[in-house]
Amino acid sequence: MGTVFIGTGMAAFGKAVASEYVVGSARSMHAAEDLLRRATAPDGADLAMPRAMVVMAHADDETIALGARIGRFHEAHFIHVTDGAPRNEEDSRTHGFSFLADYRQAREFELTEMFARAGLDRVSRNCLNHPDQEASLNLVEITRELIRHIKHHEPEVIFTHPYEGGHPDHDACAFAVHHAVGLHRAEGGRRPLILEASFYNAGPREGGSSMFLDVAMTMPSVTYDLSPADRKRKHALLACFATQRATLKEFSNDREQYRIAPMYDFTRPPHQGRVHYDHYPWGMTSERFCELATRAEIRFNEGNGAV
Numbered sequence: 001m002g003t004v005f006i007g008t009g010m011a012a013f014g015k016a017v018a019s020e021y022v023v024g025s026a027r028s029m030h031a032a033e034d035l036l037r038r039a040t041a042p043d044g045a046d047l048a049m050p051r052a053m054v055v056m057a058h059a060d061d062e063t064i065a066l067g068a069r070i071g072r073f074h075e076a077h078f079i080h081v082t083d084g085a086p087r088n089e090e091d092s093r094t095h096g097f098s099f100l101a102d103y104r105q106a107r108e109f110e111l112t113e114m115f116a117r118a119g120l121d122r123v124s125r126n127c128l129n130h131p132d133q134e135a136s137l138n139l140v141e142i143t144r145e146l147i148r149h150i151k152h153h154e155p156e157v158i159f160t161h162p163y164e165g166g167h168p169d170h171d172a173c174a175f176a177v178h179h180a181v182g183l184h185r186a187e188g189g190r191r192p193l194i195l196e197a198s199f200y201n202a203g204p205r206e207g208g209s210s211m212f213l214d215v216a217m218t219m220p221s222v223t224y225d226l227s228p229a230d231r232k233r234k235h236a237l238l239a240c241f242a243t244q245r246a247t248l249k250e251f252s253n254d255r256e257q258y259r260i261a262p263m264y265d266f267t268r269p270p271h272q273g274r275v276h277y278d279h280y281p282w283g284m285t286s287e288r289f290c291e292l293a294t295r296a297e298i299r300f301n302e303g304n305g306a307v
């Protein structure tokens with residue numbers, strides 16, 4: 001398995017505030033990179049796995065993100081923010097379900113099956129059950145819920161989505177994780193390191209799936225080229241999500257990429273031009289997302305949002 005480390009942008013961390021924000025209780029970039037390496041090591045690697053929490057928007061995002069190494073996550077805590085079933089029922093009908101509740105249940109069964117196939121059938125997990133496509137309408141509430149889970153599980157690292165306009169629920173997840181971590185820290189808690197997996201975006205690199213959007217700061221990242229055996233294993237896990245087959249075939253299955261999350265400004269769009277979801281009827285635009293993020297941050301600043 002090829003492992004390539006790209007970019008260790010130490011020069012980008014001139015400001016102490018950025019450093020604290022990014023490395024958290026790892027205290028140094030060197031220690032943060034060690035956590036990144038251990039948390040993303042290949043299945044079967046002889047490296048101590050840090051206490052991890054995985055916060056993803058939808059059932060299947062965890063497999064897209066970590067499929068080739070998910071066997072190492074048997075002691076992690078998984079949180080899915082949405083139920084994977086948009087309320088407009090278009091998805092349910094497309095997938096042959098007359099009732100939204102049946103589609104929601106099918107998605108939960110698929111996730112359960114994936115965990116079982118990965119050998120994680122007893123893994124700790126919760127679904128916050130927000131409706132699919134509506135996570136950005138509940139930023140404050142989701143942040144609050146995540147703070148509770150962070151307090152309870154005390155993760156050293158949290159895996160989540162990057163903020164890059166791919167899907168509104170992914171952006172909402174990124175917002176909630178970054179703010180939950182910040183607010184937890186403000187209350188005196190230990191700040192876990194936020195790690196992100198690559199998904200999809202409409203950024204200038206036109207990377208489609210599995211390419212991070214460029215951000216102002218160069219973040220330490222790691223890319224794993226998947227061996228044929230890895231790919232086969234990941235393919236088998238993704239196949240559990242039968243209702244999502246059409247979407248999942250768009251994802252590259254030849255590498256997995258992670259990086260230390262940069263500092264984001266969620267009140268601005270992640271890149272110039274229209275973001276990916278501005279092209280789709282998913283009930284959200286980048287402009288509206290930024291307004292909702294601004295409003296949520298005002299509530300946090302007033303002290304009545306999260307504690």
Ligand SMILES: [Zn+2]
Binds near residue numbers: 057058061167170
């Ligand atoms: Zn997703």
